[in-house]
Amino acid sequence: MGTLLLQLIGPMQSWGVQSHFTHRDTGLEPSKSGVIGLLCAALGKPRDESHPDNADKPSLASLAALRMGVRVDREGLMKMDYHTAGKGGYLRAKGEIERRDLIVSERFYLADAAFLVGLESDKSDLLRQLDYRLCRPMWMLYLGRKAFVPGAPVWLKNGIKLDMGLEDALKVYPRLAAGRDRERRARLMIEDAERGSIVRPDQPLSFAWDQRKFTVRRVRLDFCTPPDPPVEVS
Numbered sequence: 001m002g003t004l005l006l007q008l009i010g011p012m013q014s015w016g017v018q019s020h021f022t023h024r025d026t027g028l029e030p031s032k033s034g035v036i037g038l039l040c041a042a043l044g045k046p047r048d049e050s051h052p053d054n055a056d057k058p059s060l061a062s063l064a065a066l067r068m069g070v071r072v073d074r075e076g077l078m079k080m081d082y083h084t085a086g087k088g089g090y091l092r093a094k095g096e097i098e099r100r101d102l103i104v105s106e107r108f109y110l111a112d113a114a115f116l117v118g119l120e121s122d123k124s125d126l127l128r129q130l131d132y133r134l135c136r137p138m139w140m141l142y143l144g145r146k147a148f149v150p151g152a153p154v155w156l157k158n159g160i161k162l163d164m165g166l167e168d169a170l171k172v173y174p175r176l177a178a179g180r181d182r183e184r185r186a187r188l189m190i191e192d193a194e195r196g197s198i199v200r201p202d203q204p205l206s207f208a209w210d211q212r213k214f215t216v217r218r219v220r221l222d223f224c225t226p227p228d229p230p231v232e233v234s
Contacts, residue, residue, distance in 0.1 A: 002162035003169035014144035044138025074177035076113025120166035
């Protein structure tokens, strides 16, 4: 088994799994559907699996089969954006007025969070392809919402570990975040179909606009104390 590591760091992130209309939630760590969506953007992969541009790209099923783990190096602060839209009329793309009243929504996000994400697979070619595309993404990458751009590159220079399993790779990689969390143990959320007691409804089956489908996966909680990053000598 090998593991691909990536970092998700930014001033704002949002990883909702049950958002509807005017209430947009966020989880406390990246969702699997959100991370797989980010990989699809890096690959330049259209939502529709039958699209001609998907002929030379990994299938959504193969991406969803990656076992995911998250190390929370900095928890972040839960914030809410009081959002309004549609003043003077809410228009369709073709110019017709759909509704005239103001739309008010509550949109939650994490501020100043830092996550190390691991993706495990026995397909080394797939991990290499994803590593290459995260370094050279085809489309813009964002952290859950298009307005939430990464504050640091998602790609890690030494993030591909072809001889290391998911848990080991997450535990031994140097801590991403310094400052207030430096001495604290990091929380681990590991996908585990057999021992996981936490159920998450974020396993993607289809990203097609008219057929978006998800199922559940099981996750277990663990902790570790990541090593400090090496000291750079100038």
